[in-house]
Amino acid sequence: MTVSELARKYRVRLTVLYRLIYDLEFTTGNFFTRRGRKITFTPNEVEIVEKELQKRGYMEVMANV
Secondary structure, three states, X not given: XXXXXXXXXXXXXXXXXXXXXXXXXXXXXXXXXEEOOEEEOOHHHHHHHHHHHXXXXXXXXXXXX
């Protein structure tokens, strides 16, 4: 999963996610998988970022069914 896919899933701006990633890397020392200039998440990293988004009050947007 990429940053843009996760931003679309939670309907947040890319800057929100990049700031969250920076904060997590700085505070925990865990660095995310980068391919060139892009960040791609492993399933474990997606779980970490989603938990942090939910802790900050963001909710996953459900698709219109």
